[in-house]
Each structure stands twice: as structure tokens, then as C-alpha cells.
Amino acid sequence: MKQFQKLFLSIIMMAIALALNSPVSAGEWDKVRIGTEGAYPPFNYVDKDGNLQGFDIDIAKALCEEMGVKYEFVVQDWDGIIPGLMAKKYDAIIASMSITEERKQKVDFTEKYYLTPARFVAKKGADIEISTEGLKGKTVGVQRATIHENFLRDNFGKSVDIKSYATQDEANMDLVSGRVDLVIADATVLLGGFLETDAGAGYAFVGPGFTDKEWFGEGIGIALRKGDDALRKMFNEAIQGIRKKGIYQKINAKYFDFDVYGD
Template sequence: MKTTTLLTRLALSTLLGLSLAAHAEQESLRLGIEASYPPFAYKSQNNELQGFDYDIGEALCAQMKVSCQWKEIEFDGLIPSLKVRKIDAAISSVSITDERKRSVDFTHSYYRIPAKLVTRQGNGIEQIPQQLNGKRVGVQRGTNFDRYATEQFAPLGAEIVRYGTQNEVFLDLLAGRLDASLAGMVAIEEGLFKQAEGAAFHFVGPDYSEERYFGYGAGMAVRKNDPLGQRLNDALAAIKANGTYDSIRKKYFSIDISGN
């Protein structure tokens, strides 16, 4: 009788421990982010993460009653890190494309902004894409901008130069080592036009929003068939309904980027 009681207590204790461990695991969400893409994700002077993507992630975690654990990863390493379970989701301006959907699932889009080509004024690039022949076009490696430039600009004679971050692209553009860059419109406005030398640059050509390249807006990437995707969708809908999303949006943008 005593042996049976002891075994029962041990079993209950084990089950309780497993339950608490599972609960603790559920209360922490590992989120991947590339922190060199202002105003979506960047570092403060105190080396702290901030930006639109970061604030949205924190709001989603608060809505889901879990704690965010942010993991900084270069953009082209986000989906590989997700697939090998180093992170649970990527919240880092990842465009929802058919190609990416073959390897990961996405939540609903949480913003949508067109891509633009930026050049220094007076450098002779006005007719796009014809006048890109022989020009150096900088892109962030592994992005939809990289794919578009590679498939559309390179065959016409442009040299596509790839970088780990968009900030590196802007530095070489300012230094004259690049002739143009293809990137998100807001990223260019924030990361280049607002710099002291930014007045020397301007947009040329059309808005780029072709869905087969630029997808259906930016979403949060999760592993295939992971229920986390639906939980994030529910939380996103909730923060849009209660005004949190719009409050965060107004902190960074004067225009509606929700894509609704």
C-alpha cells in the first residue's frame, strides 16, 4: 500500500514537472530579426533593439501572454534558422512570396510597401532599366530586391552587388562605389534621404510591386504546419482591433502601410 502510494506520488510529481516545463517553454517565444533595416529594425545608441518590426513583435507577445526572446540573425539566415529550430518565428520584414512559401508558412501580412530604385541626382540614370547597363546596383543579399535585380537588371548589363545589410548598401552608395540601389521605399527614405548627404539622391523609375517577386506584403515566417502561425494571426487581428497596431504605425510612419 505504501509502495503504491509512493509510486503514485512520484508519478504525479513527474507529470507536474513535465507540465510546468511545457508551460515554461510555451511562455517563451524565440523571434529572429535582422537589426540593420531602419525604421523596421535597428539598434539604439544604447545598443538596444528597436523599430517597427520589433515593436510589433513585442505587442504580439504581450497579446499572446508570452515573453519575446529576440535572436539577431542576418537576413539570409532567418529562414534556415527557422527550419533548424533555432528560432520559432521570423519577424523581420520578410516578404510573403510563393518561393518562400514552399519552405515555410507565413502569417497574414502586417505591412506592404513598394520597392524603389534610388540613385544620385545627375548621374545619368533616368530611363529605367535601359540606362542601368554598365551600372553597379547594390542590393541586400537574399532579399526579393536581390532576386528582382538579378533576373531583370543583370540581363540588361547591370552589375548586381550584394551586401549583408541594407546599411552597407547605403554606405557604398554615399561613397560613390555604387550607382543605384533597389530597396523598400521607406527603408530608403529613412536610411538614406534623412542622412546629411541624402539630399543628393532621388527615386527614379516606377514603384516595384510585382507579386511574383515582391510577394503579398511582409509576414511573419513560421515552420510548416506550425500552429504558432494561427496564434500569431489571432494576436495580429487583436492588436489591429484594439488600436495597438495603429499606435505603433504612427510612431514610425505618416502613411498607412497596413495594406488593408
Template sequence: MRNQFKKVATLLAALTLTGAVQAADKTITLGSEGYYPPFNFFNSAGQLQGLDIDVGNALCEQLQAKCNWVATDWDGIIPALNAKKFDAIIASMSINEKRKKVVSFTDPYYFNGIRFVAAKDTQTEPVTPESMAGKIIGTQSGTGEVEILKQYFPDSDIKLYPKLDDSLLDLNSGRVDYVLASQFVLSAWLEKDEGQCCQFTGPAFIPDSVAGTGIAVRKNDTALLDDLNGALSAIIENGTYDQIRSKYFSVDITSRPENASALFNSQ
């Protein structure tokens, strides 16, 4: 009996050790963009950094896994996920119905209000579809901002860019009249030398259909989705998320701004 007990104990120990090794060796490959500071950007060494990256690393640590980061252009990031180039997207992606048809999302980890920015001498307060008629508005292609502009500003000239930085360069040089983008991203740009030309115009808002910013996984990857949601809840509860947030923002980023329809349907 003792020998049988020893065999069982040895087997259990081996299984436990095997599980520990597997957990230690577990790698989650995460996709991001790198051109959306302060959420994701490249440092001087070409490494991805930003709030998205810090959140992803914290989730991997919570799951006792190693993070492997892959930088991908925004326009191809969902196809790359579904082609299994990585396991999840952490790139400040808004949760909306169109994207939910092809990927699944975690719970939101922040709400990203969007806002217009223009040259300081621009006189368009308040911002309305009528006041923006005929104006050139730049934004990044493939974002929720494109749909907002098409829906509420049909008489404006919408110019799309593969990277948000390109639209801001054109705003600085006067080739576009406005740029619509994340208020957090624009706030960081306005503090830089190249952003001294410009200022916010109009209030922050959010598309009615957007349910916040989440992490995207493949539709059938329910196990990873559950793991990420559990880890996200854990880092929020233990204070890790707030430590990350405070590195980049002094304000709350978890409150939902006003809906676009409330601002522009009544105009």
C-alpha cells in the same frame, strides 16, 4: 456530496491557476536582423528596436506571453528558424512562393514597396531596363530585390551586400550607381546626413509574386501560426497596430504598390 463538490471545485481552481501560471510563463522567441531601419535596428544600448520589434512585442502581449528576441544575420535567418534557434521571424520578410516552400507565413502586416535611389545628379527618368544597362546596382543579398534585378535588369551589373547599409555607403561614395531597396527604409536614410547625396528615382513597385510582409514560422508549427494570426487581427482591430505604425510612418503602409511587371514588361 458537499465534500465531493469541494474536491471538484478545488481541482478546477488548481487547474485554472496552473493554466494562468503557464500562460504567464509562456515565452515566444522571435528572430530579427537589426540592420533594416526603421523596421529593425539596434539602439545605442545594442537592443533591437523598430516597427517589427514593436509589432512582435504587441503580439506577445496580446497572447499573454513574454517576448525573447534573438538577432541573426539575414542570410542565415530561415535556417536558424528551422534549426529551432527561435519560434518565428519578424524581420520585414516578404511573403513569396520560394520562401513558402520552407516556412509558413502569417497574414501580411504591411506592404513594402521597393524603389531605386541614386545620386542627385543622375539623369535616368524614367527608370527602364534600357536606361540602367551597364549601370552598377547594389542591393542586399537574399532579398526579393535580387530576383527583381535578375529578371528585369539583366544588362545591369548587380552587386550584392550582406547588409543594406554597406550598399548605401558605396552609393554615397560613388562605387555603385543605384541601390534598390524598401522605399520606407530608403526614405529614412535620405533624411539623414549621409543620405543628402541622393534621391529617389522612378516609382515604387512590388514583385508580382510577393503577397506582402509577414511573420515566418516553421512549416509544422500550425498552432503558433494560428495564435499569431489571431493576435495580429486583434491588434489591428483594437488600434494598437496603427499606434505602432504612426511612430514610424505618417502614410498608409497597408496598400499594395504597383506590380513590377506592369512597369517593366512594357518597356
């Protein structure tokens, strides 16, 4: 009986601790749970030891340190990442999510924390012209539920066969196996996650970089639940803070030899 009482007591104490821990009102954030995908190198990925790594992860840690809050990462598949935020599985999405009008209807965004162009990749010497005519009959792989998929469907949807994948890695695998002729994604993602790896040795960028605002929006931001204005303000200030202090530039240099913040 004693043991049960002890157990009961500790459960109640845990519940109280949890209740006290959770932010009751604005300005009381002392811990932020961050949702990320963990399958989008070099921005967020799981390394050989099972740890989350990447530009997003480093930025997220730097931002939380700047804000003086504790943090915890939650890994969530991409196509459920916004529903997960709305279901309060985490408080912020730092997963290279582009700020778009469609998404703004469901979530709030901070200011951008980076902005990079989208590009196509094909086999070296494939001689493909990136135009509606040039892409006719080609098969293009793209990650499902991304702005790149929207861009591809709206601009080339009539002339190409589009295959949607759950992760960019799967699209890249099918480019290597020849099931698709091209893939389209963020240039930095393709560079770090594919072209610079052994698998991507025989492949190269084709065509220009795309940054059309209609699809690629205002850049990459942190998504928050609607109405979490205090948290949004904290993140915005922290982004400017780490840029002023040079922390951002250090993280930038760790992953890319060009500026990813844009202007």
C-alpha cells in the same frame, strides 16, 4: 563533494525547468523566441545603447502582448535567418520578411503585417531612367538574399552590374562612395534608413514603386517552422487584434506618415 552534489542537483533542476518550459503541444506556447536581423532600419535595428528598436520590434512586442506570451529576441544575420528558424534557434522570424513562393517551400507564413513598395535611389539629379535601356551599364547595389535582389536579377540582370551586400547599410555606404550608381530596396527602408539621415542628404528616389506580386508577394509576414499551426493562428488573430484596437495604427504613426499596411 557537497558542492559537487549541489551543482549536480541544480543542473538537473535547470534541465527539468527547461523541459517544462518548452512547448510540448499546440496551444501551450507561453514564450516565443523571435528571430530578427537588427540591421534593417527603421524596421529593425540596434540603437546606440545596443537595444533592438524599430517597427518590427514594436509590432512583435505588441503581438506577443496581445497573445499573452513572453518573448525573447534573437539577432541573426539575414542570409542565415531561415536556416536558424529551421534549426530551432527561435520560433518566429519578425524581420520584414516578404512572403514568397520560394520561401513558402521551407517555412510557413502568417498573413501580412505590412506591404510597402520597392524603389530605386540614386544621387539627386542623376537623371537615370528606370528601364532596361536606361539602366544599361549602371551598377546597382542590393542586399543579398532579398526579394529586391531577385526582382533586380530577373528584370534588369542583363543590363546592369549587380553587387550584393550582406546588409542594406553596406549597399548605402557604397552608393555614397560612388562604387554603385543606384541601390534598390523597400521604399520605407531607404527613406528611414538612408534618405532621412545625414549621409542620404544628396540622394533621392528615382522611378516608380514596384509591388509586382511575382517578386514582392503578398506582403511582409511572420515566418514560422512548417507545421507550427497553433502559433500561426495565434499570430494571425493577434495581427487582426492589434489592428482593431488601434495599437497597430499607433506604431505605424510612430515610424511613418503613411499607412504601411496596404489594403
